[in-house]
Amino acid sequence: MGRVRLIVIGGDAAGMSAASQARRRLGSGDLKITAFERGEYTSYSACGIPYWVGGLVDGPGDLIARDPATFRESGIEVHTGHEVTGIDLAARTVTVNGRTESFDHLVYAAGATPIRPPWAGTPAGGVFGVQTLGDGAALQQWLDGGRDSAVVIGAGYIGVEMAEALQRRGLRVTLVERSGQPMSTIDPDMGALVADSVRKLGIELRTGVTVQGLETSGGRVSAVVTDDGVLPADVVVLGLGVRPNTALADAAGLPLGVTGALATDLGQRVTGPDGIVEGVWAAGDCTQVTHLVSGRPAHVPLGTHANKQGRVAGINIGGGYATFPGVIGTAITKICDLEVARTGLSSKEAEAAGFRFVTATVESTNRAGYFPGAVPMTVKLIAEKDTGLLLGAQIVGRTEAAKRIDAFAVAVWNRMTVTEMTALDLGYAPPYAPVWDPVLIAARKAGDAL
Structure with a gap:
């Protein structure tokens, strides 16, 4: 019998934690691990991007925990610039860059994608999501061209962090939020304290404002159109949250949970109405978790959870036993x-x-x-x-x-x-x-x- 073949889709926290744990428990003679990452980087801190943009940390190298060469040295084949475009559960294969690869175990760790409303689909330059290190690099390159004004859309965690980062770069920053307060995951009275502080920093905060579209000129963004007026902008950053990146999983017939993310058991095995999908695991921002206080399914994309879930999956693939019970929303x-x-x-x-x-x-x-x-x-x-x-x-x-x-x-x-x-x-x-x-x-x- 040949080596067990493990394929990992996604080269960031969850996927590479799973690969590393599985490798620690099974020698290279027993397990072949291949990871496919469509971007350029592996195992990096997306949470550090605002601090890189704001000049508080160097990057991107400082934000990378382990690069592909390091993983290869430990017996994990990593292929960057490789996007998996199909999964055949019956044949136990994936399609990647036009070729077919077989697996015995599959870890789906494709992460999440920034929410981009239809009006954000313009081909004009200057509109950015901030989800991957590549996104951060693209934004940095744009800012290096010399910009004066920025509009950040969405005043959640990433929105307020990016507003600060852009202000540190010397831009005039407007932060737009559709709800009545910034950071809607906290109560309104606490959100009001945040709003006061943001405004005292010199950031223009507009709450209760809905974005209707973008204006462009010469192939680049020039303004954000809202129901409260037009806001000039040399750069627009989307902080509207993310959704689980499960289109590939859904197309393959993998069952999704009520949140639109992949549902798993405590060991990170993909599960559905018909039970466990044998040999298929999921971890990270593409998965559904249980909120341990409400008892309800939730989608809570955080690097802390992704690392823990990937570790659990890798331990179990390697023959050990580990569980991820859920989250409490910290x-x-x-x-x-x-x-x-x-x-x-x-x-x-x-x-x-x-x-x-x-x-x-x-x-x-x-x-x-x-x-x-x-x-x-x-x-x-x-x-x-x-x-x-x-x-x-x-x-x-x-x-x-x-x-x-x-x-x-x-x-x-x-x-x-x-x-x-x-x-x-x-x-x-x-x-x-x-x-x-x-x-x-x-x-x-x-x-x-x-």
Whole structure:
């Protein structure tokens, strides 16, 4: 019997984590691994692109964890510039760059693609999504040509980060958001704090505004047309979110979940109404996950999840045992010196999931109030009314604020009540926290609200 053949579609976090774990468990004589990546790069940090564009880090080399040559040295064949265009489950083959390759195991890790409305389909230059390192390189090249004004469409995580990056490059930046607040994954009162800070930075933030189209001149974008007027733009960046890249999987007959992403079991095997699809695995931004608080299927594209899911798939392919149970929606970002974080459910999400809940919001400081560098932060908790379980938390503040979300994330993950949280033995010293840490103050106030 010949070597087992593993084909990986996608050369970033999920796919290459799966390949690396499988290789560690099975020697080169037992397993042949071939990875196909349609872009130029492998295993890179897409999350670092805004900081590269803003000049805070060098790139693209600094954003690459492992290049194709490194993978080849470890016995993983990597082919960049190779796009898989077909999957034949019955024949156990894929079509790539016009040829056919056979597999025993297939890891589908094609990631996600930026949402591009019809009006963004112009062939004119200057309109960019920011999903891959190639996207970042293209944007950098465009900016190097000398630009004055930018419009960022969508004020989610990538939108606010790119708005800051472009402002750091010296451009006049307008940030456009269709909803009534930036960062709609946090509650409106917390979003209002973000909006105030963004405007104080000199970024023009327009909320409740819908983009209707683009104007072009001389083969390049010149303005963004909205229901609130026309905004001049030498560059337009799309921050409208992403959708799972599952067109190839769908065409092959692989079952999709209710979110439009691939559904898997706990071991990352692709599953559907008829059960497990034998020998086919999926990981990363193209997959559906379970939100462990609401219990509902969700699509939460993050590099942290992609790496974990790829690792789980690779361990199982290699004969081990690992599981990925789900997510709780933890996320964090910064806009200049403003830090924003969340975990669990927002009020809107808790209501949609059918919870009866209370909220508690507190103002505190990152350090003892008398210690140099003490700055304010706002913490909001959401707790189930009947049980006191912590359902979610949000933080908006400055230095040393946002990483406190990790304490709340651990509490949500382990189904702690806010009353239990008030007794947590957290570290204290004036340079790091008040004697009552904001985590404890918020938990105590939520307990009072119950």
